[in-house]
Amino acid sequence: MTKQIKLQVARYRPEQESEPAFDEYEVPCHSDWVVLDGLNHVKDQIDGTLSYRWSCRMGICGSCGMTVNGEPKLTCATFLDDYAPGPVRVEPLRNFPVIRDLVVDLGDFMQKLVRVKPWIVRSVEKPLAAGEYLQSPEEMDEYKQFSMCINCMLCYSACPIYGLDPKFIGPAAIALAQRYNLDSRDEGAAERLEILSEHEGIWGCTFVGECTKVCPKNVNPAGAIQRYKLNAALESVKSFFLPRGA
Amino acid sequence: MTPSHDVVLVGGGGAGLRAAIAIAETNPRLNVAVVSKVYPMRSHTVSAEGGAAGAIAADDSLDEHAYDTISGGDWLCDQDAVEAFVREAPEELLRLEHWGCPWSRRPDGHIAVRPFGGMKKMRTWFAADKTGFHMLHTLFQTSLKYTSVVRYDEWFVTKLLVDDGRVQGVVALELMSGRVEAITARAVILCTGGCGRVFPFTTNASIKTGDGMALAYRAGAPLKDMEFVQYHPTGLPFTGILITEAARAEGGYLLNKDGYRYLQDYQLGTPQPKPVLRSMELGPRDRLSQAFMKELEKGRTIETPYGHVVHLDLRHLGRKVIDAKIPFVRELCQKYQNLDPVKDLIPVRPVVHYMMGGVHTDINGATPLSGLYAAGEVACVSINGANRLGSNSLPELLVFGARAGQAAAEYASRDAPIGAHASAQLHDERQRLERDILGKTGGRERLADIRDQMQKTLEESAGIYREGAKLAWAVGRLRELQDRMSDVAIEDHSRTFNTERVAALELACMLDVAEAIAQSALRREESRGAHQRTDFPARDDRRFLAHSVISRTSDRSVRIEYLPVRITRWPPGERIYGEVTPHDETDKATSRAIPTGARV
Numbered sequence: 001m002t003k004q005i006k007l008q009v010a011r012y013r014p015e016q017e018s019e020p021a022f023d024e025y026e027v028p029c030h031s032d033w034v035v036l037d038g039l040n041h042v043k044d045q046i047d048g049t050l051s052y053r054w055s056c057r058m059g060i061c062g063s064c065g066m067t068v069n070g071e072p073k074l075t076c077a078t079f080l081d082d083y084a085p086g087p088v089r090v091e092p093l094r095n096f097p098v099i100r101d102l103v104v105d106l107g108d109f110m111q112k113l114v115r116v117k118p119w120i121v122r123s124v125e126k127p128l129a130a131g132e133y134l135q136s137p138e139e140m141d142e143y144k145q146f147s148m149c150i151n152c153m154l155c156y157s158a159c160p161i162y163g164l165d166p167k168f169i170g171p172a173a174i175a176l177a178q179r180y181n182l183d184s185r186d187e188g189a190a191e192r193l194e195i196l197s198e199h200e201g202i203w204g205c206t207f208v209g210e211c212t213k214v215c216p217k218n219v220n221p222a223g224a225i226q227r228y229k230l231n232a233a234l235e236s237v238k239s240f241f242l243p244r245g246a
Numbered sequence: 247m248t249p250s251h252d253v254v255l256v257g258g259g260g261a262g263l264r265a266a267i268a269i270a271e272t273n274p275r276l277n278v279a280v281v282s283k284v285y286p287m288r289s290h291t292v293s294a295e296g297g298a299a300g301a302i303a304a305d306d307s308l309d310e311h312a313y314d315t316i317s318g319g320d321w322l323c324d325q326d327a328v329e330a331f332v333r334e335a336p337e338e339l340l341r342l343e344h345w346g347c348p349w350s351r352r353p354d355g356h357i358a359v360r361p362f363g364g365m366k367k368m369r370t371w372f373a374a375d376k377t378g379f380h381m382l383h384t385l386f387q388t389s390l391k392y393t394s395v396v397r398y399d400e401w402f403v404t405k406l407l408v409d410d411g412r413v414q415g416v417v418a419l420e421l422m423s424g425r426v427e428a429i430t431a432r433a434v435i436l437c438t439g440g441c442g443r444v445f446p447f448t449t450n451a452s453i454k455t456g457d458g459m460a461l462a463y464r465a466g467a468p469l470k471d472m473e474f475v476q477y478h479p480t481g482l483p484f485t486g487i488l489i490t491e492a493a494r495a496e497g498g499y500l501l502n503k504d505g506y507r508y509l510q511d512y513q514l515g516t517p518q519p520k521p522v523l524r525s526m527e528l529g530p531r532d533r534l535s536q537a538f539m540k541e542l543e544k545g546r547t548i549e550t551p552y553g554h555v556v557h558l559d560l561r562h563l564g565r566k567v568i569d570a571k572i573p574f575v576r577e578l579c580q581k582y583q584n585l586d587p588v589k590d591l592i593p594v595r596p597v598v599h600y601m602m603g604g605v606h607t608d609i610n611g612a613t614p615l616s617g618l619y620a621a622g623e624v625a626c627v628s629i630n631g632a633n634r635l636g637s638n639s640l641p642e643l644l645v646f647g648a649r650a651g652q653a654a655a656e657y658a659s660r661d662a663p664i665g666a667h668a669s670a671q672l673h674d675e676r677q678r679l680e681r682d683i684l685g686k687t688g689g690r691e692r693l694a695d696i697r698d699q700m701q702k703t704l705e706e707s708a709g710i711y712r713e714g715a716k717l718a719w720a721v722g723r724l725r726e727l728q729d730r731m732s733d734v735a736i737e738d739h740s741r742t743f744n745t746e747r748v749a750a751l752e753l754a755c756m757l758d759v760a761e762a763i764a765q766s767a768l769r770r771e772e773s774r775g776a777h778q779r780t781d782f783p784a785r786d787d788r789r790f791l792a793h794s795v796i797s798r799t800s801d802r803s804v805r806i807e808y809l810p811v812r813i814t815r816w817p818p819g820e821r822i823y824g825e826v827t828p829h830d831e832t833d834k835a836t837s838r839a840i841p842t843g844a845r846v
Contacts, residue, residue, distance in 0.1 A: 013740045032484055032582075044694035048746045049738035053284075055451040058487045058578060060379055061288045077581050099422055100743035106285065110399070118387040120346040132343045134355030140348060147348050147380065151287050176387075183346060 005029035005080055006087035007038050009050065012098050020098065022089075023047070029084060035075040036064055039090070039102075052102035059216060062150035065157065066102050067091040072157040072214050093157040095166075109153060112169050115195055116177040121188025139184045146179035146224055148217045155211035155221050161204050168204070169196060171211035171221030178224040189231075197232045205229075248668060251279040251396070252658040253651075254416055254431035256403045256458055258282035259289030260378070260640065261622025261647035262437030263385040264338075268651030270392040273659050281398040281418055281429060283453065283748070286386045290439050290451045291643065294378025295490035295574060296362065297370035298640035300336035303359055306367040308332045315638060316816050318364040318530045319602075319631020320775035321791065322471065325814040327609050327627045330649075335641035338648065339371050347384040348373050360571075361495040362637045364530035364823075366523050370637040375490050375574040381640060398429065402748055403457065405675045406434060406465040406618065409667040413465065413617035417675040421748065424741030426679060428672040432658035433617045435650050436462060436605060437643075440623040443752075444760045445598040446701035447553075449481055449488040458624040460755035462605040463762065467615040468797040470626040470809075472759075473767035473777045474602035476634055477710050479534035481597025482583050483552035489575055489594055491636040493587075494527035496571050499559040500534070501591070502546040508556070512537040515824020525824040532633040532776040533823065535596040539710050548593065555593040564588070596710060600639065602630040602776065603766070606795055611650025617657065621650035628793065631811075632775020682732070683750050689735035693746070696734065697753050700727050704760055708767050713780045717768035724761045731757060762804070766794045769806050787818050 004026045012020040025046055027038040036054055043050050054064040057076040064075045069089050080088065096104035126133060155171035162168050177196060181189040196202060202225065209222035253269055255262045258280045269278045280286065301311040311332040316323045343349055343357065350358045350372050362370040373380035389395055400421040407415040407428060415430035438458030442450025463469055479500070480489040494500070497520060502508040507517040507526065514533060515525035522528065538556060541547050547554035560568060560575070565588045568576050579587050604626035611619040611627075622643040629642060707720035731754055738746040772786035773779050792808035799805055 014742055015740055032584075043746075047737070048693065048735075049740070051738075051743050051745045053288075055284060055288050055453045056290065056293050057452070057485065058293060059581065060376070060574075061290075061292050061451060063284070063288050100740070103743045105422075110285070113387075114390050117391070119391050120344070120388075126344065128337060128340055128344065132340060132349075132357055135351055136355045137351050137353060139355075140351060144348060147383070148376075150292075150379070151285075180346065185344075185346060 002028040002030065003084070005038070005084060007042065008087050008089045009039070009042070009102070010091040011050070011101055013100060024087070027080075029080050029086075031081050033080050035066070035068055035073070035078045035080055035088065035090060038080055038088070039075065051100045060150060062152035065093050065152045065154050067094055067157065072154040074152060074154070074216050077216060093153055095157050095159065095163045096153070106153065108166065109151070109156065109170070109172070112173045113176070116169065116173050117188055117192055117195070118176045118180060120180065120183070120186050121191060122185070123187060133185045135184050142184070143179050143182035145219055146175045146182065149175055149179075149219050150217055152216065154214045154216060158210040158214040160208065160210060165204065168202070171225065174202070174228060175219055175221040175224040178228055193232060193235055196228065197236075202229060248428045248430055248672070250430045250664060252276040252431065253278050253433045253435065253654050254429055255280045255435045255437055256282075256416060256461070257289070257437035257439060257622075257624070258286030258386075258397065259437060259439055259622065259643070260291035260382055260385060261643035262286070262435070263382070263389050264644050264647030265435050265437060265621055265651030265654070266389055266395045267385070267392060268648040269655040270394050272652050272655040274394055276394060276655055276658055278395045279398060279429060279431070280395060281401050281403055281416065283400060283402045283421070283457070285399050286397070287383060288453070289382060290454055291378045291382040293449070293451060293488070294381070294640055295375045295488060296492035296495070297360060297372035297377045297637045298339055298381070299362065299365065299370050299635070299637040300339040300641055301332060301367070301369045302336050302357065303368055306369050310367055311369060313816060314365050314524070315629060315635055316631070317819070317821050318635040319633055320785065320821060321787075321818040322631030322774060322793070322811055323629055324627065324812040325816060326812050327629050329814060330609060331629045331642065331645050334645045338641060338644035342381060342384055342644065345384050345388045348380055350374060360492060361521055361523055361528060362635070363491045363494065363528050363534075364524060364635040365637070368523075370495070372492065375492050375572045378640060402751060403461060404679060404751060406461050407668050407671050408465050408615070409665045409671070411616055413615055414664050415668060417672055419679070421743050424744060426672075426676050428668050430664045430668050432664060433619060433654040435611065435654050436618070436620040436624050437622050437647065438624045440601040440604075441756065441759045442598050442601070444700065444704055444756045444763065446698070446705050447481070447486050448598040449478060449486050450598070455752035455756050456759035457752065457755045458620065459605060459762075460758045462613065462615070462618065462620065463758055463798060465615060465618070466797065467613040467618055468606045468795045469603060469762050470606035470793050470795050471603035471628055471766070472601075472762045472796060473708075473770050473794060474632050474775060475598060475708065475763065476531055476600040476602060476776050477535035477596040478531055478599035479538060479596050480558055480594040482578070483550055483555050483593055483595055485582055486597045487578055487582055488597070488599065489558060489578070489592060490572065493558060493560055493572050493575050495521060496567060497521050497563050498527060500527050501557045501559050502541050503548045504546065508541050508546065509534065509537055512540065513824065529823045530633055530635060531599075535710050536778060538596050550593060553595055555595045557591040558594045559591055560587040561589060561591070600634055602626065602628065602632065602634055609649070610653040611646055612653055619650040619654045621646040632777060683736060683747050686736045689733050691730050691734045693734055693749055693753060696727050696730055697756070700724065700757060700760055703727070704763065708763055711778050711780050712767055714768060714771070717764055720764040721761065721768060724757060724764060728757045728761070762796050765804050766796050766806065770794060791818060
């Protein structure tokens, strides 16, 4: 008989429940099963009404972030056995409105993503015929880690500032802004600086680094935020002494 | 009021986003909508690892890329399409560089290229081993700057609106609210990717359910070459997670249970310590997956709880190379297989990976159905023929995404008025969905059971080796499962983010696509590329140097016709690996193999 483990899964169907409740399911606890395998077992064999997002189950699409025993996790990379003998409590990511069961509303992040202009900004674009922009491996290392974000939202779920102040543009968006700011091909840092500094949220970020701790891709958004704050402070000092555009 | 756009794209992966940008750049006045069942950055392009081919090296040429592609495809590729593809691929990859894609570089700052399976020259651009991830995020982020592109994130398209012989939009279900709406358009481009989930063991994400293929097929646009299913030789057992071909391009060995580089026994060359292009572990995927099956028959594979495996050995590459060139391979092995390729052997087995077949299109992505276009894995142009070469699918989605976008933009700019019948069709589709899925009560069949049986049926009949009787059985079995679908139980009656309803809609799509695969495989009485018939073991150019084109007739039976392959400069020949190819004299010195038969 296969070892079993109990999942306590947060359920919320807005037509049915006025607030979230927990349903319990017994699922097999194979050594190579992840939490997502447990949820898929529930959906296929026990209760077809459970809703959650997932897709690649190899930690790269960023769909299956949930709160597992209180911590934000990619459920495709979180093994059930690590929680044996259980129970395993599975809840939606925190700090987001819940649409249904384990599905949260990402609308706010999708808006914020556009605002940081996450694309190459240049005054003059090089024609294709002129070939590639040269970029040494060292220049690439400057921004590379910030380009690894999979938008899984674990950092927003862990961020104490975002929890208190949803207007805070948040760790992943700032890391992405830095990804372009630090790219030798980009000239858009000044435009992004204005967007990022228009809200005070960023100054509330202390170097707690919860975002960096939970990041499944070692992106270090906290590092991006601190570096950005330093830049922003320098720029504001400069603008105090120098006319704009200097 | 019915939302209306000039062009609607179904799917927001690499092909869809490239098409969206192409439309925005071709004619900024056109209003473009990207309708996707997931947020675009979740699309399966994200999982592609190894790289994207485009000839740029000084010793390389477009003709060599074309020849590798055509011979790799066992001469079923349309050569005019391949010529356009190899010509435009480097330009498209360069464009992505200008948009910020972090391609791996040489120390001098130029783009680096790596070897890849079936390619005679180093021409595969890569972003470490997360190439698809970086391409998708670059495309998605770049698409955000075009204000003419709007998105319908998490909308599932259930039907194409066809009126007056033209496609004029879609009907779609919004997941969050459960509402069903028509979204009309002058042209529609399908960019929904493949259908690996019709098989039980696949690298494909859960979203790869063949929706676009089924939408086209049901609307009367035929599917082409559906019998050609690619097994990638190196997937992790149980999860099916892909271990990229780049692992072998960097020098990995495939070993059987005796630690023997068994590919030398299958006309793939002689083993050398360093990787040799178009040889051994850098042979094409079809031949490597077939060699695995032969080893299995000979009892030289390793048995595990998740089926037989062979070993991929990267240990001799060392930690530094692994961390620099294929870090994701190490991450995946450590996280999902609890082993470290720096010191451990990786168990691998062939895994369903890619559909060479798809919606029949011309070289500009146009289907025979007016107003309907397709690009990327959902489409079959065909540049992949009977077997796609690794690293050709990423440039394919760029080249043909852009071509389809431009063609659809021109079509939509000309004259393609939207007729008045959309609302009537919306009404009918709402009724159908209500009756079959959304409002359904009292079914007795379990969705997961029908899905599992479909997957098992295809694996047993349409796997690496096939046989007529088994395929005929599969067709009957799939028909039976289609019938059982009408009695499926839907437990979830919520309108809000109802994933069970979506799963039922997806399964219905997969059953249609699965049948097209089995039917097409049954009718092709030869062996070519990824389609190997034990009852017809030889390639038969006289009868089957042709594309199969399957369409559904009104009584639900199918019609299969054959279209000639377009040959421009490379007449059908023998596929030779591990040897110097006849047209390539210059490389003799470096690739002449020393027959050692050595075990490693």
